[in-house]
Amino acid sequence: MKKVDKHISCPKCNWIPDGQAHWQCMCGHSFDAFATAGRCPACFRQWERTQCVPAAGGCKSWSNHLDWYGDLKGWLQRELQDLPSLAPTKQDQGKLRPDD
Template sequence: MSKDHTNHVSCPKCSWQPDGQAHWKCKCGHTWDMFSTGGRCPACLRQWEKTRCPPKAGGCNSWSPHLEWYGDLQGWLIEELRYLPEITTQRKDQ
C-alpha cells in the first residue's frame, strides 16, 4: 500500500492539487505545507479548520473546510487495499 495519498487531496472548488510546497502562512507568521500536518501549524499548533486555495500557486483563492480537501479517502483506501495480498483464513474445524 502506498503511503502517498497526496495525489487524492485537492481543492473542493477548483480541483487544484497541493504540490508539497509551503504555500500557507499561519497567523503566527510560519509558512508551511498545510497538508504535511493535517492543517495544524507546526510552529504554534493552531489547527486550521478552513484552508485557502493558494492563488500564487495556481489555485482559486477560495476558502473551504480543510477536511473537504481530502475528498473520498474511503474510495482511495478501497482502491489501495486491492493491491494487498489476499488474506485467507481457514478455521481448523472446516
C-alpha cells in the first residue's frame, strides 16, 4: 500500500494536532480525532465537524473534519493521474485475463 503524505492542520489557524486525546465524544470517551478519521473508537459515532483545541494552542473554531487534511482534492487528482488506464490496449490483446 502506498504511503500517503498528509498535512493535518486547522483550516482556520493552522494549528497542528499533536496526537493527544484532546477530543471528547458525547459518550464521554476522549480520543485523538485524527488517529480515527473523526470516529469515536468507543461508540463509533462519526464526527463530521472537528473543533480546534484552544487548550493546546488552537483557535476554538469548528470546521469540517475533512478540511483539516489540506489539499485532498489536489492529492486525489494527482493519485488518479498516476493510475494506469483500465482500458485494454493493442498490446493487451491475446494476453491471459484473470478469469481465464
